[in-house]
Amino acid sequence: MKKSVILSILSVFLITIFLGGCGSKDQTTLNVYNWGDYIDSSVIKQFEKETGIKVNYDTFATNEEMYVKINKGNASYDIAIPSDYMIEKMIKEGLVEKIDFNNIPNYQYIEDRFKNLEFDPTNEYSVPYMWGTLGILYNKKMVDEPVDSWDILWNPKYEKQILMLDSQRDSLAVALKKLNYSMNSTNDAELEAAKNALIEQRPLVLAYVGDEVKDKMIGEEAALAVVWGGDAVTMHRENPDLEYVIPKEGTNLFVDSIVIPSTAKHKAEAEKFIDFLCRTDIAFKNTDYIGYSTPHMEARKQLDPELANSPIAYPEPEDLENAEIFIDLGTYIEQYNRVWTEIKSH
Numbered sequence: 418m419k420k421s422v423i424l425s426i427l428s429v430f431l432i433t434i435f436l437g438g439c440g441s442k443d444q445t446t447l448n449v450y451n452w453g454d455y456i457d458s459s460v461i462k463q464f465e466k467e468t469g470i471k472v473n474y475d476t477f478a479t480n481e482e483m484y485v486k487i488n489k490g491n492a493s494y495d496i497a498i499p500s501d502y503m504i505e506k507m508i509k510e511g512l513v514e515k516i517d518f519n520n521i522p523n524y525q526y527i528e529d530r531f532k533n534l535e536f537d538p539t540n541e542y543s544v545p546y547m548w549g550t551l552g553i554l555y556n557k558k559m560v561d562e563p564v565d566s567w568d569i570l571w572n573p574k575y576e577k578q579i580l581m582l583d584s585q586r587d588s589l590a591v592a593l594k595k596l597n598y599s600m601n602s603t604n605d606a607e608l609e610a611a612k613n614a615l616i617e618q619r620p621l622v623l624a625y626v627g628d629e630v631k632d633k634m635i636g637e638e639a640a641l642a643v644v645w646g647g648d649a650v651t652m653h654r655e656n657p658d659l660e661y662v663i664p665k666e667g668t669n670l671f672v673d674s675i676v677i678p679s680t681a682k683h684k685a686e687a688e689k690f691i692d693f694l695c696r697t698d699i700a701f702k703n704t705d706y707i708g709y710s711t712p713h714m715e716a717r718k719q720l721d722p723e724l725a726n727s728p729i730a731y732p733e734p735e736d737l738e739n740a741e742i743f744i745d746l747g748t749y750i751e752q753y754n755r756v757w758t759e760i761k762s763h
Contacts, residue, residue, distance in 0.1 A: 457706035502743035505536035523695035543674035547709040549646035559640035567595035580642035583625035612756040647709025667739025
């Protein structure tokens with residue numbers, strides 16, 4: 418009798434240890450680093466539910482902020498979603514891993530025009546996520562003249578009614594394009610002219626902003642703003658008086674893509690996440706929610722025709738004739754850093 422009691426107690430003890438061990442098994446956590454307001458949160462929940470992989474999601478406001486954090490190695494991210502020129506820089510510096518495309522079968526749905534781009538010519542390190550343009554958003558009730566040039570952002574008539582992006586490359590691109598220079602200029606005189614133009618403009622600018630531009634323009638706190646096309650789609654939905662244009666001098670055509678940082682600890686799970694984002698239903702859910710343009714051909718077909726054919730989200734080829742993709746400027750970026758500091762100090 419005593420022996421059977423001891424055996425029963427021992428059995429319960431062993432079962433408890435076994436079950437406790439199963440319950441304490443570490444759950445894989447995928448660390449994702451993305452722009453603010455750049456994913457449908459239900460997509461993350463769906464991925465966690467389908468795979469059992471937990472997602473830790475952090476956001477950044479600029480490519481430069483993202484680069485500094487990854488380059489310093491202060492945080493180990495498994496996924497990051499930078500823009501073209503920053504991906505080129507990260508590839509050169511060994512900050513991203515090659516992707517095993519055998520694990521990304523849904524890559525087949527990415528349009529060919531978004532492959533073999535200059536920042537990743539052999540399609541080894543990145544998978545396109547969203548794309549778009551830089552332009553001017555204006556309120557039709559507050560602006561009663563044609564908006565077709567970057568010049569309007571220097572019109573004294575709109576003093577303290579102009580919002581600029583708190584982003585070095587984008588704001589300098591506006592000034593460079595206004596002056597009919599390349600937004601990738603490495604000419605000292607051209608960069609100095611762009612700097613002086615932005616310093617001249619400073620008294621007219623209400624603020625340099627990030628994501629808060631949406632609330633400010635929807636709430637009619639300003640008449641004009643430099644914005645990305647995808648955000649313009651969202652703002653136009655909320656306030657139909659807001660219109661978006663790509664200036665005639667040309668603009669930036671950007672492609673934000675998914676990469677795996679070299680410090681990633683969960684490469685297999687990262688590739689699973691990339692393939693998940695490239696799945697048609699998920700790509701559709703994301704682009705429909707965010708408003709940015711998708712490179713996923715099947716997802717675009719499922720969009721409401723009003724959005725799928727929107728000149729804001731999907732401009733005609735002629736609207737992009739003078740568009741440029743940002744490139745990595747190498748060490749010359751130090752000159753951009755210098756003039757940006759001088760601009761912001763005024």
